[in-house]
Amino acid sequence: MFLHDLRLATAHALVAQAGGDMPALPSEPPTQYLQALIDGLCELSLKDPLTGLANRRYLYATLDREIDRVTRAGDSALLLMLDIDHFKQINDAHGHLAGDLVLQSVARTLNACVRPMDTIARYGGEEFAIVLPSCQANFARVVGERVRRAIESTPIRISPIEQVHITVSIGGAFALQWIRSTKQLWVERADQQLYVAKQAGRNRMSIEDQPDSTVSAEEKNMLFAPVFTPSGWGELPPLDPAGSVK
Numbered sequence: 001m002f003l004h005d006l007r008l009a010t011a012h013a014l015v016a017q018a019g020g021d022m023p024a025l026p027s028e029p030p031t032q033y034l035q036a037l038i039d040g041l042c043e044l045s046l047k048d049p050l051t052g053l054a055n056r057r058y059l060y061a062t063l064d065r066e067i068d069r070v071t072r073a074g075d076s077a078l079l080l081m082l083d084i085d086h087f088k089q090i091n092d093a094h095g096h097l098a099g100d101l102v103l104q105s106v107a108r109t110l111n112a113c114v115r116p117m118d119t120i121a122r123y124g125g126e127e128f129a130i131v132l133p134s135c136q137a138n139f140a141r142v143v144g145e146r147v148r149r150a151i152e153s154t155p156i157r158i159s160p161i162e163q164v165h166i167t168v169s170i171g172g173a174f175a176l177q178w179i180r181s182t183k184q185l186w187v188e189r190a191d192q193q194l195y196v197a198k199q200a201g202r203n204r205m206s207i208e209d210q211p212d213s214t215v216s217a218e219e220k221n222m223l224f225a226p227v228f229t230p231s232g233w234g235e236l237p238p239l240d241p242a243g244s245v246k
């Protein structure tokens with residue numbers, strides 16, 4: 001099989017058009033070229049094209065990874081959901097292109113507000129999500145407020161002679177520690193808080209109190225400690241098919 005037998009033209013054009021670093025199609029050897037093409041396509045499939053932020057697919061992968069970590073290590077992880085207030089009015093008053101400029105400006109502002117380890121995604125439409133690993137409860141309000149203020153105080157130029165000011169409402173929820181939940185439930189809890197912020201008048205945040213872990217300190221220790229069996233400290237005995245310990 002030769003490289004020119006593969007139908008690569010569309011993939012090549014997509015990655016090149018998105019500004020990907022694509023070498024010219026070589027005759028041989030193809031490995032480096034194919035790797036660049038695969039990397040470019042992976043990046044495209046995880047990015048929101050308008051804002052350059054992570055897309056919903058990437059967000060879901062990040063939430064799964066965080067749930068895994070928080071379940072195993074009991075660390076703290078916060079999800080913030082943000083929605084631009086009265087965004088429809090901007091589209092209606094200034095046009096869809098101005099709306100797009102606003103979305104791009106929000107993306108830039110969010111990028112300046114959080115740590116490199118945090119993930120910012122466009123969840124859809126005018127809704128954004130930020131995943132903050134290792135975010136303690138007392139830091140949640142600080143970072144939420146920082147984001148809210150940064151958006152409020154950043155004027156957005158939508159034409160050479162016009163600029164607009166916007167605000168966002170923010171909802172936040174922590175991942176459940178030591179308990180395996182789902183990304184859908186986590187997003188739903190943050191979305192409920194976002195709804196609370198909208199109902200309370202917008203341009204504000206509402207963050208769920210970190211749920212109390214139902215696992216006691218003693219039980220947490222047991223998750224990592226060796227197990228005591230009748231023959232001493234060691235592995236758990238195997239289960240019999242009926243499910244009882246032999």
Ligand SMILES: Nc1nc2c(ncn2[C@@H]2O[C@H](COP(=O)(O)OP(=O)(O)OP(=O)(O)O)[C@@H](O)[C@H]2O)c(=O)[nH]1
Nearest residue numbers: 083084085086087088089091096097099100125126
């Ligand atoms: N310009 C632009 N507009 C979008 C895009 N995606 C969604 N929208 C618009 O976002 C608007 C969302 O409006 P609503 O859901 O009514 O919410 P809102 O006006 O922000 O009101 P609240 O959220 O209640 O404060 C709609 O007008 C959509 O057309 C996009 O990619 N670009």
